[in-house]
Amino acid sequence: MVAMSSEEPSNAERTSAGTAGAGTASATGNRSTTPRGEAFAAYIAANWAERPRTEPAPREAAPFAAARRARLSALHPGRRLVVPAGPPRVRSNDTDYPYRAHSAFAHLTGWGADTVPDSVLVLEPAGDAHTATVHLRESAGRDSDEFYANAAIGEFWVGPRPALADIAVELGLATGSLRAFLETGLDELDWSVPTLVLRDADRVLTTRIDALRPSLEDPEAVDDADLARDVSELRLVKDAYEIEQLRLAIAATKEGFDDVIADLPQIVASPRGERVVQGTFDRRARIEGNAVGYDTIAASGPHACILHWTRNDGPVVPGDLILIDAGVELESYYTADITRTLPVSGRFGEVQRRVYEAVREAADAAFSIVRPGIRFRDVHAEAMRVIATRTAEWGLLPVGAEEALEADHQEHRRYMVHGTSHHLGIDVHDCAQARREMYLDGLVEAGMVFTIEPGLYFQPDDLTVPVEYRGIGVRIEDDVLVTADGAERLSAGIPRTADEVEAWIGSRR
Ligand code: GLY
Ligand code: MN
Ligand code: MN
Numbered sequence: 001m002v003a004m005s006s007e008e009p010s011n012a013e014r015t016s017a018g019t020a021g022a023g024t025a026s027a028t029g030n031r032s033t034t035p036r037g038e039a040f041a042a043y044i045a046a047n048w049a050e051r052p053r054t055e056p057a058p059r060e061a062a063p064f065a066a067a068r069r070a071r072l073s074a075l076h077p078g079r080r081l082v083v084p085a086g087p088p089r090v091r092s093n094d095t096d097y098p099y100r101a102h103s104a105f106a107h108l109t110g111w112g113a114d115t116v117p118d119s120v121l122v123l124e125p126a127g128d129a130h131t132a133t134v135h136l137r138e139s140a141g142r143d144s145d146e147f148y149a150n151a152a153i154g155e156f157w158v159g160p161r162p163a164l165a166d167i168a169v170e171l172g173l174a175t176g177s178l179r180a181f182l183e184t185g186l187d188e189l190d191w192s193v194p195t196l197v198l199r200d201a202d203r204v205l206t207t208r209i210d211a212l213r214p215s216l217e218d219p220e221a222v223d224d225a226d227l228a229r230d231v232s233e234l235r236l237v238k239d240a241y242e243i244e245q246l247r248l249a250i251a252a253t254k255e256g257f258d259d260v261i262a263d264l265p266q267i268v269a270s271p272r273g274e275r276v277v278q279g280t281f282d283r284r285a286r287i288e289g290n291a292v293g294y295d296t297i298a299a300s301g302p303h304a305c306i307l308h309w310t311r312n313d314g315p316v317v318p319g320d321l322i323l324i325d326a327g328v329e330l331e332s333y334y335t336a337d338i339t340r341t342l343p344v345s346g347r348f349g350e351v352q353r354r355v356y357e358a359v360r361e362a363a364d365a366a367f368s369i370v371r372p373g374i375r376f377r378d379v380h381a382e383a384m385r386v387i388a389t390r391t392a393e394w395g396l397l398p399v400g401a402e403e404a405l406e407a408d409h410q411e412h413r414r415y416m417v418h419g420t421s422h423h424l425g426i427d428v429h430d431c432a433q434a435r436r437e438m439y440l441d442g443l444v445e446a447g448m449v450f451t452i453e454p455g456l457y458f459q460p461d462d463l464t465v466p467v468e469y470r471g472i473g474v475r476i477e478d479d480v481l482v483t484a485d486g487a488e489r490l491s492a493g494i495p496r497t498a499d500e501v502e503a504w505i506g507s508r509r
Pocket of ligand 2 (some may be wrong): 453
């Protein structure tokens with residue numbers, strides 16, 4: 001076995017059989033564990049029937065992933081590219097977080113929630129293109145004790161793994177044994193080939209590659225950061241498969257919001273109604289998809305003024321608004337990102353409605369300018385024009401709207417400190433490593449998907465606003481697809497206007 005230095009359990013450590021007990025740590029001698037005797041090992045190894053095998057079929061994502069790899073390949077002729085799925089992450093002691101493959105790995109393989117942890121995609125230069133291989137931990141035979149005695153990866157503990165040949169067919173690329181890759185294959189590669197690795201995906205593997213490859217002496221040469229940038233920028237424009245996945249994620253998210261509205265009586269009755277909101281939405285996410293794309297924000301009353309309120313331990317009180325920012329993530333990892341702000345009693349109060357409709361006006365204004373060729377930053381500017389105008393009109397600003405909008409003023413931003421839009425896809429904040437000139441300062445293109453999510457948040461202790469505004473927080477967040485000549489609001493099916501929202505709650509009661 002290859003020795004590795006890291007605070008994380010290594011690929012090879014997980015591959016080796018014999019962790020008799022739960023999880024990835026050792027030291028379980030203080031409780032009952034798997035029998036270790038030779039007689040038992042012989043007994044459990046025998047008398048297993050052949051499993052019926054279903055014929056593998058190519059997945060819908062496979063040709064799209066191949067096209068994405070081809071685009072990446074064209075950016076890096078002659079270079080080896082290593083894109084790991086990454087290891088499981090420890091939550092505490094021997095308990096991991098739910099596994100999540102790195103987004104770039106998922107994007108470039110089409111493999112989502114059922115990715116075998118620690119898999120590695122390698123693009124090996126071949127002529128002026130690359131050959132793609134996914135190295136994965138293949139299913140262990142009954143001749144090893146892994147299947148019953150390894151709590152981290154054993155079949156009796158976490159379920160069977162797919163065969164290399166099946167994944168090759170499903171993903172439409174070559175597959176190889178991860179064990180062989182880590183134990184010998186990696187060392188035997190031609191290390192004169194310039195190699196880039198996606199560093200943040202798998203630190204253990206990255207450390208090994210750092211030791212094996214010659215250092216990049218030319219400061220002008222490309223490095224790992226270029227790869228991280230490219231796999232991010234590759235996702236700025238979505239393909240047809242991705243757009244369909246986002247539509248499905250948004251449809252499932254609408255169901256989650258419907259469920260929350262149907263559960264409002266129970267939500268209001270609970271002392272921790274926000275938790276009930278989260279439980280209801282997250283149940284739908286697990287039923288329809290893989291999980292939530294980010295922790296559900298269920299922020300009632302003044303909690304709505306806390307932008308990422310995920311503690312969700314407060315009551316949901318009639319007369320208040322509740323801000324719910326939630327998105328279903330599918331098995332493909334594509335996620336929605338939707339916010340609706342609902343009057344708990346079913347009707348907006350006068351000031352609540354005024355604030356709500358100002359936010360909606362800002363969202364509508366921003367949406368109205370979206371088409372190919374505008375700058376991404378213009379979407380935010382358009383929303384801010386409305387936010388400044390309305391807050392000035394209500395007498396909240398020390399200056400007029402025009403002056404507030406000047407770069408060195410921005411007083412209106414006291415009530416909305418966040419941005420208006422971010423790219424959305426396989427990550428909720430997608431394309432995070434893209435260059436600023438491709439993102440904020442870049443031109444909008446057909447096929448981009450992003451959020452429009454203005455808000456107004458009047459903190460309960462904000463002395464610049466009249467008492468009746470304090471503790472009101474509103475955000476309206478929709479997911480938008482740029483089309484050839486404009487934009488489509490993908491979340492148009494989820495009620496938005498104050499009247500629609502009231503009717504929505506009324507119809508469910
Ligand atoms: N839910 C996080 C965001 O809206 O950006
Ligand atoms: Mn968002
Ligand atoms: Mn959101």
